[in-house]
Amino acid sequence: MRLDFDGLINKEELSLVKPRRVNRYHIWTIGCQMNDADSRRAAQELQRLGYLPTPKAEEADLILLNTCIVRQKAEDKVYGRLSSLKPLKERRPEVILAVMGCLVAPETRKDLERRFPYVDLWLPPSEVKGLVEFLEEAGEPLPFIYPVTAYVPVATGCDQYCTYCIVRLRRGRERSRPREEIVEEVRCLVERGVREVTLVGQIVDSYGHDLPGQPTLADLLGEVHEIEGLWRIRFLTSHPNFMSDRLIKAVASLPQVCEHIELPVQAGDDRLLKRMGRRYTLSQYRRLLAKIREQIPGVSLATDVIVGFPGETGEEFKGTYRLLEEERFDVVHVAVYSPRPGTPAARLPDDVPPQEKERRRRALEELQAKIAEETNQAFVGETIEILVEEKQKGKWKGRTRTNKLVFFQDNSDWRGKLAPVQITWAGPWSMQGSLNAPTPPGG
Numbered sequence: 149m150r151l152d153f154d155g156l157i158n159k160e161e162l163s164l165v166k167p168r169r170v171n172r173y174h175i176w177t178i179g180c181q182m183n184d185a186d187s188r189r190a191a192q193e194l195q196r197l198g199y200l201p202t203p204k205a206e207e208a209d210l211i212l213l214n215t216c217i218v219r220q221k222a223e224d225k226v227y228g229r230l231s232s233l234k235p236l237k238e239r240r241p242e243v244i245l246a247v248m249g250c251l252v253a254p255e256t257r258k259d260l261e262r263r264f265p266y267v268d269l270w271l272p273p274s275e276v277k278g279l280v281e282f283l284e285e286a287g288e289p290l291p292f293i294y295p296v297t298a299y300v301p302v303a304t305g306c307d308q309y310c311t312y313c314i315v316r317l318r319r320g321r322e323r324s325r326p327r328e329e330i331v332e333e334v335r336c337l338v339e340r341g342v343r344e345v346t347l348v349g350q351i352v353d354s355y356g357h358d359l360p361g362q363p364t365l366a367d368l369l370g371e372v373h374e375i376e377g378l379w380r381i382r383f384l385t386s387h388p389n390f391m392s393d394r395l396i397k398a399v400a401s402l403p404q405v406c407e408h409i410e411l412p413v414q415a416g417d418d419r420l421l422k423r424m425g426r427r428y429t430l431s432q433y434r435r436l437l438a439k440i441r442e443q444i445p446g447v448s449l450a451t452d453v454i455v456g457f458p459g460e461t462g463e464e465f466k467g468t469y470r471l472l473e474e475e476r477f478d479v480v481h482v483a484v485y486s487p488r489p490g491t492p493a494a495r496l497p498d499d500v501p502p503q504e505k506e507r508r509r510r511a512l513e514e515l516q517a518k519i520a521e522e523t524n525q526a527f528v529g530e531t532i533e534i535l536v537e538e539k540q541k542g543k544w545k546g547r548t549r550t551n552k553l554v555f556f557q558d559n560s561d562w563r564g565k566l567a568p569v570q571i572t573w574a575g576p577w578s579m580q581g582s583l584n585a586p587t588p589p590g591g
Contacts, residue, residue, distance in 0.1 A: 151523075152323060155506075161501060162171055165166065165494075170199060170205070171199065171209050171370070172190075172199065172200045172202045172207055172209050172210070172213070172576045173194050173199045173200070173201060173208055173209070173210040173212065174201070174203070174204065174205045174208035174210070174212070175190060175191060175201075175204070175210050175211075175212045175214065176205070176212070176214065176229060177214040178215060178216045178222055178226065178384075179214070179215065179218065179222060179249065179250070179309070179384075180214025180216065180218070180348075180350075181299050181346065181348045181384060182273075182274070182348055182349075182350070182423075183214050183216060183273075184247070184298065184430065185299035185301045185348055186214060186249075186273070186274050186276060186301075187212075187214045188295075188298060188299065189276045190214070190248075190276045191210060191280060191292070192292050193212070193276055193280050194203055194279075194283075195291075195292040196292065196527055197280070197283065201297070202559050203519070205236065206236060207231065208243065208297075209242070209282035209443065210243070210244040210246065210283070211233065211236075211243060211244070211245050211246070212247075212248060212279065213226065213229060213230065213245075213247045213248070213263065213282050213311060213521045214245045214248050214249045215247060215248065215249035215250060215252070216249060216250055216251075217250050217251050217314060217318070217488070218250070218313070218315065218481055219312060219484075219486050219487070220486030220487075220488075221484075221486065222566075222581065223251070223586070226251055227316055227391045230247070230264055230267070231572070232582075233266075234264075234266055237266040237294070238266075241266075242462070243496065244268050244269065244282075245266065245267050245268050245269070245572055246267070246268060246269035246270075246271060246279055246282070247260075247264075247267055247269070247270055247271065248272070248273065248274075248275060248279070249271075249272075249273050250273055250314065250315070250318040252271060252272050252273070253272065253317070253318050253488055257270060257555050266502055267590075268474055269282055269301075269586070270319075272300070273304070273318060273319050274304055274319075277570045292340075293548075294337065294341045294342050295339040295342065295345050295537070295538075296341070296342065296344065296359050296535065296536070296537045296538070296563065296564045297342065297343070297344040297346070297380075297495075297535070297537055298337050298342045298345055298346070299345070299346050299348050300330060300334055300345050300347055300348065301322065301325065301348055301349065302325055302330055302347045302348065302349050302352060302355050302365075302368065302383075303323060303324040303325065303349035303350070303351075303352065303354075303355050303534070304319055304322070304323050304349070304393070305319045305320040305321050305322045306322055306350040306351055307321055307322045307351070307354070308317065308350055308351060308387065308438065309425050309492075310358050310414075310424055310425045310455065311424055311425040311491060311492040311493040312424060312425075312454065312485065312488065312491055312493040313488070313491065314344070314488040314490065314491055314527070315332075315350055317490050317561075318396050318493070319350065322349075322350070322351065322354065322357075322358060323358065324355050324356050324357070324358050324359050325350075326359065327356075327359075327363055327367070327368055327371060328563065330347070330368065330583065331371050331372060331384070332337075332377070334372050334375055334378065335375050337376045338375055338376075338378045339377075341564060342378075343377075343378065343379045343380065343535060343564055344378075344379060344380035344381070344382070344535055345367070345372070345378065345380075345381055345382070345491075346381075346382040346383065346384060346551075347368065347369075347372070347381070347382070347383040347384075348385075349385075349387070350381050351385070351386070351387045351390060352365060352384055352385060352386055353365050353383070353386040353387060353390040353391055353392070353395055354387065354390040355368060357366070358501075359520075361550055362396070364392070364394060365383065365395055365398075366394040366395045366397070366398040369381060369383070369398045369399075369402060369405055370398065370402065373402045373404050373405065379404065379535065379536060379566070380406050381406065382406050382408060382551070383402050383403070384410040385410050385412060386409060386410060386412075387411075387412070388411055388412075388413070388426075388428050388432070388433050388436055389427060389428055391409075391411065391436055391440075392408060395438075396439065396440055396443050396444065397443065397448075398565050399402060399444055400444045404555075406448070406549045406551070407444050407445075407446055407447045407448065407549055407550055408448045408449075408453075408478075408549070408551040409440060409444075409447060409448075409449055409450070410446065410449075410450040410451070410479075411437070411449060411450070411451055412438075412451055412452035412481075413433055413452070413453060413471065414426055414450045414452060414453055414454050415453060415454065415460075415464070415467070415468055416430060416453070416463040416464075416467035416468035416469070416470060416472070416511075416555030417463075417467035417468065418430055419464060420457060420459075420460060420464045420467070420468075421441060421458065423458070423459060423496075424454075424457060424493075425492070430467070434471075434475070435457035437449065437475060438507075440546070441472065446550065447528070447550070447551070448478040448479075448550035448551055448567075449477050449479075449549075450477060450478060450479035450480070450481070451472075451477050451479075451480055451481070451482075451569060452470055452481045452482075452483065453472070453480060453481070453482055453512065454482055454483050454484075454485050455468070455482060455483070455484055455485065455505055455508040455509050455512065456485040456500040456504070456505030456508060456509075457485045457493070457500070458485070458496035458499060459498055459499065459500075460485075465508050465529065468512070469511065469512065469515065472515055472516060472519070473511060473515060473519075475582070476519050476523065476524060477516070477519070478514065478520065478550070478551075479516075479520070480513075480516040481539075482509050482512045482513055482557060483514070484506070485498075485500070485505065486508050499545070516576075517576040520576035521545075521574065521575055521576040522553065524575065524576065525576035526576050527552070527571045527574055527579060528571050528573070528574050529570070529571065529574065530561070530570070530571055531550050531568050531569065531570045531571075531584050532552075532554070532569055532571060532581075533548070533566050533567070533568055533569075533570070534546035534548060534554045534556070534567045534569045534571075535547060535565075535566055535567075536544070536562040536563055536564065536565050536566075536567050536568070537563070538557075538563060539563070542557065543555040543556060543557050543580075544556050544557070544558060544562050544563075544567070546562075546567065546569075547567075552579060553577065553578040553579070554578065554579045554580070555578060555579070555580045555581075556569050556579055556580065556581050556582060556583050557582075557583075558583045560587055560588050561588060562588050565583065565588045565589055565590075566589065567583060567588070568572065568584040568585050569581035569582065569584060570582050570583075570584050576584050
């Protein structure tokens with residue numbers, strides 16, 4: 149049986165389906181925070197219907213792969229995962245295998261069905277409703293264990309024309325969710341124990357331009373901020389062209405909004421930025437960083453860069469290196485360019501040799517590791533408030549308001565609590581510390 153792309157099951161096929169109970173499910177997710185949010189929604193719906201999670205695909209009666217193809221490396225991982233599940237389907241044909249996300253599009257659907265005939269269900273990005281409709285028999289509802297932190301989509305799709313990016317082609321035009329719908333979702337999450345939400349969108353700071361009255365992300369932050377019991381608010385990913393003065397002021401003035409901004413630059417050279425379709429200059433981006441740092445004391449900044457874009461010269465790459473060296477971001481996500489079918493950049497010669505792309509990637513990552521370690525070393529000896537998310541390998545794991553990852557040991561239950569932790573060690577990617585409190589709050 150196949151699901152029609154509009155999300156409706158063909159009635160003639162439905163009549164041929166024998167009722168069956170799916171007892172356990174496994175979700176595999178790769179890609180952006182939007183995919184993480186979609187997987188959380190899928191898990192919530194499945195458990196509401198009575199299905200149990202399992203960390204092992206081999207034990208599952210339903211397997212959902214939530215996919216990403218923004219980079220060739222991610223797409224290769226998806227195909228590898230799909231191929232690895234073929235023997236499982238051969239041994240247990242009754243297992244439902246569903247694939248959701250950016251891999252699935254109208255123009256790729258027939259080829260996917262031909263290559264992977266053992267997949268039962270193909271779903272476009274965010275189509276959780278189609279999965280639920282497919283599962284015609286459900287068990288008794290089970291309580292869903294909510295995480296301490298959660299992603300909440302505020303918009304889907306993208307209206308930008310970055311020449312390298314396939315998101316607009318797969319997720320369509322930008323569509324903002326109504327404010328009242330978002331606020332109600334956050335309120336329900338908080339009632340169930342979530343203490344931090346991250347509002348996510350492909351271009352999150354352009355939120356609301358397509359809604360009546362054109363509310364802004366700053367307006368939305370103000371409303372979410374009023375929800376009692378919500379301790380922290382984050383948002384990502386932003387675009388430099390939409391980072392307004394009002395939004396910067398909202399981050400600076402609303403206590404629950406964390407002092408952390410992700411602002412992808414992608415390249416440190418104006419010629420390269422123009423070929424990428426980014427529509428700002430390097431000087432404009434630098435002025436924006438200076439304004440953010442001036443108005444939000446102690447802010448941490450993250451960015452994304454791409455190396456090996458078509459035509460990237462050695463001098464253009466040096467511009468990116470100098471930008472990172474001088475601006476000293478807290479986090480830099482470095483991606484190696486890979487052509488995405490259907491994008492304007494895919495028509496350009498992919499002329500930077502793979503070994504040179506890799507050399508440039510390593511150079512930036514080594515530079516950023518040095519900067520991040522020096523930045524984090526300044527916290528050694530300080531006591532910082534950590535929102536504890538979970539226990540990992542015997543240590544409690546949490547994050548600072550500026551999104552620094554911190555580990556500490558204690559026998560008490562700190563999940564979902566704010567812990568004062570004195571930092572004793574700092575590396576480029578995480579820090580460790582000792583607890584500065586006798587017991588958890590309310591414990």
